[in-house]
Amino acid sequence: MPWNHEDLVLKALDVGSSLGARYVEARYHRHSRSSLFSRNGEVIGTESSVSEGIAVRVIANGALGFASTTILTEESVRKTVEDAFRKAQAHSKLVKKPIEFSQERLGRATYEVNEVKPFTNVSVEEKVSYLFDLWKNVSSSVSTARVATLTSWIGESVEEKVVANTDGAYIKSRIPRLSLGYNVVVTLPSQGTIQRFFSHGASGGYELLEKWNVIGYLPEDVRKFEKIILEARSPPTDRPVDVIVGSEIVGLMVHESCGHPSEADRILGREAAQAGKSFIKPDMLGEKIGSEYATVIDDPTIPGSNGFYLYDDEGVPARPRFLYKEGKINEFLHNRWTAKLFGVNSNAAARAMSHESEPIIRMANTYFKPGDYTFEELLEDVKFGVYIKSYMEWNIDDERWSQRYGGLEAYLIENGELKNLVKNPVLELTTKTFYSSVDAADKNLEFYAGTCGKGEPMQGVPVWFGGPNVRVRNILLRVIA
Missing domain, CATH: 3.30.160 (Double Stranded RNA Binding Domain)
Known part of the structure; x- marks a missing residue:
């Protein structure tokens, strides 16, 4: 008889259970894509692709096994589950602490x-x-x-x-x-x-x-x-100045200096040989990282967002995650495995790029919480400074602590007013310096799209990052050579 993908997903659960797996998870995952590329008004290429398959994870003998298939038949799904089960059994000899998932109220929904x-x-x-x-x-x-x-x-x-x-x-x-x-x-x-x-x-x-x-x-x-x-002139670099950081840069900063270091698997060292470490340690919840204005939220449920989802790939209902809250490290991004290790509930951060990928901890839509100011009010209290609206280049270290952003569109501020354009200003500071120096944020929340990379093999997932314009005090700017 023909099988559709929903039947095959349920079949995978039955096969895994019959083998004696403690936990079985199956995911039918299909991506269809097409793109059109142009250079100087002329078409230079098109592409289209479809990836489709079923991914399976099982927990057996305290170990986790993963396998996937593109062949959507009952027989292929059975072999895939058996493959995942064999991998778990093989890995169990190397596992020091059995894999367990947190207990959650999981969803049954269509959206x-x-x-x-x-x-x-x-x-x-x-x-x-x-x-x-x-x-x-x-x-x-x-x-x-x-x-x-x-x-x-x-x-x-x-x-x-x-x-x-x-x-x-x-x-x-x-x-x-x-x-x-x-x-x-x-x-x-x-x-x-x-x-x-x-x-x-x-x-x-x-x-x-x-x-x-x-x-x-x-x-x-x-x-x-x-x-x-x-027309642009060199930025002031001889003394610390106040800086209004544009929402585009703020969004990138919170993604890189809050979102990534807040991933629980990265905190535990799983990403160390792939994408780097985290300055955050498991016992740092509640530690001060910034001023009272520094709240960073990651929210998958924002309608229309690039990183939108209502349930993660482990079935956990999504919600806003307050990573930094009023200047303190507030919560980490968790899947069900790390949640069990930390003694908390999962906050639905498990996402997979495709059927070939296992779900790992990912951001969705990460942003700096807006404040009560207008942009004009941010300017009013700056006697001498720089407004950096957008960036041209950036980098950050492996622990997400030291970072550097080269400005593109930027202006000198004198006595609360925007003056001449400034060329190639560089904002170079530590994560704590940035969040601690914020003394105001405006009401204008803007989001920017990206594809966030993580994992080995690399997984790229759609995200938003954003925020308002924020004001930081007493920052020594540099200039791109």
């Missing part, structure tokens, strides 16, 4: 994101025309400098899952996502070059293009880049 303008309603010709118009508007927006290249792309994806386990979870979901990205190079050979890479991403359909309005704002940005090349 999906509905597109206002579905992908099927937009033709290839419309996408090509959009990217051509984008190039036309951008390339004609400057007078002295020139736009050397504009590489742009539109991407569509639909992620479908059925997740079930022997602890009672049964979750079906469908999440479509749209992305639009570009890399623009503005140059005046005698004076310099600026490159700007940026991408939008969210769950939904082509209604998002109108919301993002890239055709409207990118020509204005390019004119600003030309002005930076022609």
Whole structure:
């Protein structure tokens, strides 16, 4: 008889239980993707792909085994479960402490994101025309400098899952996502070059293009880049100044200096040989990391977000996670294994990239909590400083402690007013210095899309990171050489 993927997921649970596994988890996971790429208004490539399969995890003899298959038949699923079971048995000889999962109230639900303008309603010709118009508007927006290249792309994806386990979870979901990205190079050979890479991403359909309005704002940005090349002056580096950090940089900072070091598996050292360590130690909950204004939240449940989900891949209901709260380290990101080790409940951070991947601890939508100020009020109390709106480059160390951000669009602040453009300011500081120096945040919460990488083999999952504009005091700026 023919089997659909829901039948096969349930079949996997039966097979694993019959083998004597203490826990069995099966996940049908399908990704369909397509992209269109353009350079200077001309199409340079298209791609489409579908990945589909069933992933299985079992706990047997105190060890965890994982296997997956792309062959969606009853026989193949049975062999996959047996493979995962054999791996667990083999690993059990090496396990010092038996693997256990936390007890949770798991979900039984179906949910999906509905597109206002579905992908099927937009033709290839419309996408090509959009990217051509984008190039036309951008390339004609400057007078002295020139736009050397504009590489742009539109991407569509639909992620479908059925997740079930022997602890009672049964979750079906469908999440479509749209992305639009570009890399623009503005140059005046005698004076310099600026490159700007940026991408939008969210769950939904082509209604998002109108919301993002890239055709409207990118020509204005390019004119600003030309002005930076022609007019920007060096930043003040001779003494500490107050800095207003733009939401784009704040979002990246909280993702890198709060989200990653708060991953419980990283805290335990699992990521040490792959993506690095964490400055946070298991006993640091409650320790002061910043001022009272420093609250960082990771929330998978934000409607329309790039990292949206309502249940994780272990069936745990999602909720906002307050990683830093009013300046203190408040909670870690957990799956059911780390939650058991720490004596807490899972906060639904287990995500897998595809059927070939096991669920590991991941961020979703990480942001700095907005404050009560307007942007103008942030400026008012700055006698002399710099506003760094966007970044051009960045790096951070393996423990997520020392970090550096090179500004792109930035302005001098004098007596509460924005003055001339500042060229290549560098914000270089430690994690604690940043969060401790924040004395105000405005109300304007902005999100930025990304793909977060982690694991071995590498897994990339869609996320948002964001925040308001925040003010930090007495920071010694540097300059890109």
